[in-house]
Ligand SMILES: NC(=O)C1=CN([C@@H]2O[C@H](COP(=O)(O)OP(=O)(O)OC[C@H]3O[C@@H](n4cnc5c(N)ncnc54)[C@H](O)[C@@H]3O)[C@@H](O)[C@H]2O)C=CC1
């Protein structure tokens with residue numbers, strides 16, 4: 361800590377923690393609690409004797425016990441519930457357990473299992489996590505938000521309105537758990553301080569009939585409120601959050617089709633905000649395309665991309681790829697959009713399709729080009745001969761054998777990305793895609809899949825193809841970390857493009873030039889990816905004059921070190937007792953915000 365103080369880092373994440381809590385209150389505080397790992401001295405100083413068995417354990421021993429308990433749970437949802445309750449008891453142990461078993465637990469704390477937990481929110485509910493704001497109490501928003509700390513206490517807010525959760529649709533108030541889960545990933549993947557974050561749900565009712573009928577449903581039991589009243593809630597939330605926590609970065613998650621982009625377009629020019637489904641998905645998919653083209657020796661200018669499911673994620677991907685094409689080839693965005701075809705319920709989107717959104721319009725093809733032609737996905741693939749096929753439709757098995765074979769018949773290495781979550785909604789599974797294309801397809805998926813074996817090596821030798829998870833979770837933690845640390849005023853296109861290059865270069869397929877390796881980096885290197893992405897984001901923010909943090913190193917390796925030192929690690933910090941009367945607000949534990957020993961700049 362002395363080191364950190366000397367170096368004047370804006371955020372301290374190491375060294376002793378002051379604490380004024382004692383006895384059972386301390387044991388019940390998830391941030392301070394160490395359970396059986398409290399040292400003898402701490403047990404004495406904090407009035408814990410008699411409240412704990414004699415044995416003193418290390419964090420590693422606790423992790424071993426917790427892992428055994430976790431493993432004894434019968435299914436993934438029970439494992440998810442176990443982890444949630446551990447998070448409520450002891451945050452350091454929770455994050456350390458996750459950290460040490462990340463590959464195994466990633467799909468349990470995130471998609472697909474978190475989707476099941478969200479669907480069962482009102483049935484599994486034990487304790488609330490996060491902030492619940494409701495559309496009929498706009499006058500209370502400012503006050504309810506203000507309970508989470510003082511001006512410099514919050515770095516990162518995830519907010520959802522629960523309308524389009526992970527491909528499982530409208531989950532109403534249960535959406536709070538996607539905000540919680542995305543924040544868990546920011547901590548575990550990018551070291552964002554877990555007590556400087558705020559998960560929020562804007563409860564505007566739900567159009568999910570099952571929830572409305574469920575006597576145990578915990579949210580507002582009415583149809584979704586839309587229009588002016590909805591906008592007023594969102595605006596009051598954003599305005600109050602900016603006033604109360606002027607440095608906080610706002611991450612929008614799983615808003616419905618009609619609001620996601622509209623809200624992003626509204627707030628993006630004014631505040632540091634980010635829509636994960638639009639921008640995060642766009643960034644990670646562009647990174648997968650860049651890695652795949654590197655392996656298959658194609659240039660971005662060769663791209664012919666069909667996107668099936670032109671909603672929030674599909675158009676977000678189209679935008680990101682179009683912008684990269686325009687920049688790389690020095691052509692207009694309209695020209696670049698000619699290499700991208702959107703297919704939705706009416707088939708190929710042409711200028712004559714009714715009620716195109718403004719975002720879709722930029723990609724709609726002239727009606728004259730499709731006159732007298734069939735417009736379904738198979739016909740579009742046959743006509744367009746794409747080398748990239750993206751699925752963001754939530755239509756399981758939409759990429760049929762016929763479609764995939766049609767695609768593979770005119771490209772050597774088709775890149776196929778079934779991205780719809782959860783797993784059961786994927787447009788195709790990797791084993792089928794590889795079998796139908798004799799192992800030629802390059803594949804990444806929205807949720808995790810096991811590697812696939814087949815006779816696709818030289819002389820029919822069996823090889824194992826690893827399938828990367830192409831999920832925005834690869835990029836959003838690093839983008840958030842970079843933006844938070846440099847205190848960027850905005851999140852610009854240049855910062856996002858910079859983030860993409862950081863990810864693409866770290867993909868094993870790119871690095872090894874081997875198509876059987878995953879296209880994107882996996883969870884084993886997730887913190888390294890976040891550092892790289894954060895560095896690129898910070899450099900871009902500095903170049904654009906948007907970074908407001910002081911003393912950002914210009915040297916690349918010093919910058920990496922500056923980033924790493926501010927990343928929170930799951931380790932116990934020594935507790936130092938302070939009298940309640942003398943304690944800082946943080947040390948009293950009456951706020952959640954306890955990690956920042958020095959105030960942030
Ligand atoms: N892998 C990743 O990182 C991400 C994956 N997703 C997944 O992508 C999927 C879509 O999410 P959003 O874009 O947020 O939803 P959305 O509702 O905005 O978009 C879905 C689109 O698919 C279209 N669609 C539905 N049925 C169709 C059909 N039969 N034929 C053609 N089009 C059809 C809808 O009209 C809509 O335009 C979800 O499963 C979600 O989990 C979303 C964000 C990130």
Ligand SMILES: CC(=O)C(=O)O
Pocket residue numbers: 471525526527614636637781831832833
């Ligand atoms: C991954 C993600 O953000 C989604 O499926 O909505």
Ligand SMILES: [Mg+2]
Pocket residue numbers: 526613614636637
């Ligand atoms: Mg999402």
